[in-house]
Amino acid sequence: MDFDVPPETLAFANEVDGILRTPQTARLLRNVQAREDGMDGDVRELYRYLGDAGILAPSWPVEYGGRGLDFTATVALLEQLVAHRIPQNLYCISVQNVGSLILAAGSEQQRGTLLPAMASADLTACILFTEPGHGSDLAGMTTTAVRDGTGWVINGRKTYNLKSAYADLALCAVRTDPQSSQYEGITLFLVPLSAPGVVIRPIPSLADEQFHDIWFTDVRVDDDALFGSAGSGWSLITQMFAAERTGLDYYARGRHWLNVAGDRLTEDGRRPADLVRVDLARHRTRLEASKLLSCQVMQNLQQGTPDIAESSFAKWHCSETAQRIAWWALNALGPDMLERGPDTGDRVLEAAFREAPGMTISGGASEVMLDIVSSARVFDNGLTGD
Ligand SMILES: Cc1cc2nc3c(=O)[nH]c(=O)nc-3n(C[C@H](O)[C@H](O)[C@H](O)COP(=O)(O)OP(=O)(O)OC[C@H]3O[C@@H](n4cnc5c(N)ncnc54)[C@H](O)[C@@H]3O)c2cc1C
DSSP states (O other), X not given: OOOOOOHHHHHHHHHHHHHHTSHHHHHHHHHOOOOTTSOOOOOHHHHHHHHHTXXXXXXXXXXXXXXXXXXXXXXXXXXXXXXXXXXXXHHIIIIIIIIHXXXXXXXXXXXXXXXXXXXXXXXXXXXXXXXXXXXXXXXXXXXXXXXXXXXXXXXXXXXXXXSGGGOSEEEEEEESOTTSOTTTTEEEEEEETTSTTEEEEXXXXXXXXXXXXXXXXXXXXXXXXXESSTXXXXXXXXXXXXXXXXXXXXXXHHHHXXXXXHHHHTGGGOOOOHHHXXXXXXXXXXXXXXXXXXXXXXXHHHTTOOOHHHHHHHHHXXXXXXXXXXXXXXXXXXXXXXXXXXXXXXXXXXXXXXXXXXXXXXXSOHHHHHXXXXXXXXXXXXXXXX
């Protein structure tokens, strides 16, 4: 493994840090507040400011709105966004997951029109894969798209979605051929969420960000909404999972939570008890492993050699580590941290405590990640290479 950080990445990280410290960022971040109807805050205006500054897609080619930097710039960006408390879910889903799939597998027309708009945050996208009863068992999905003249008609229901209320487009997996095998009859569409027949309803969540149910009733889309060819959906989904499961966002959050907890435990020059210091060291070491696993996955993606088992390995490790840190922080600091004010680090840790359970489920449940790892040959490359 060779993860030397190039000087361009260090310069980029400094640039990002400078932008995130501007009064404009602070003002826009203050506007991102939970709404009275329980919906999470709208982060799009803040993203557009960051998109105008050209920092949201550092590893994409310049012609698609990126900076042409290597994957280490994306790692630096995520670390900075989290450290500056910028909500990152919509960014990760839209740019890192959907955008990266379009970059890797979209048509030239889709790349040319959608990617620059995503990099500037003028266009945001979400993912509609999960259905009631079909999460880990995704290939059992029942939402359909049926050929109708020059387009398609979609009917069905998706659930446990994040961010559809603030997304323009949804990468949506549907069944187009009920006759062929479970895996062969699946197709991806990029569906405009403003299309007639789309209904989005919030589902309350323990975490700050709400889930949504999405209903499709006779939703008509044109052929240009097709992503890939009809029936190619399963291999594209697998390709996206390899890119979605880098573990990077979990690593970045775990790192920030441990930093916040460490600061609180040592404030006013206090020296934590030895057992607490041992725990801090344990978590720090696990985070370092998370970062290496994540970087390995991202380097392989950059080199065009994605590996679903390697990604599952990283996703499992990074999400389990972040979850442990969130739960440990509550014990280490005591339950009264839940009652501290909104501007203290405790607010971050309280939100982390509520977000933690979902981390080992979103993007693929931990048991399923281990199942994929156990059936792959990832353990064959020992130090001796045999
Ligand atoms: C925070 C969060 C955000 C999400 N965002 C999105 C989104 O934006 N878009 C979207 O489409 N979906 C999203 N999801 C849904 C997510 O992808 C599913 O919840 C996940 O795939 C698990 O599916 P399920 O909920 O149907 O649980 P199930 O698949 O029913 O799993 C229930 C339990 O059974 C275990 N299990 C299932 N199969 C096996 C197996 N073969 N072997 C061993 N154990 C097994 C699982 O590990 C889990 O513990 C999100 C979920 C969360 C928590």
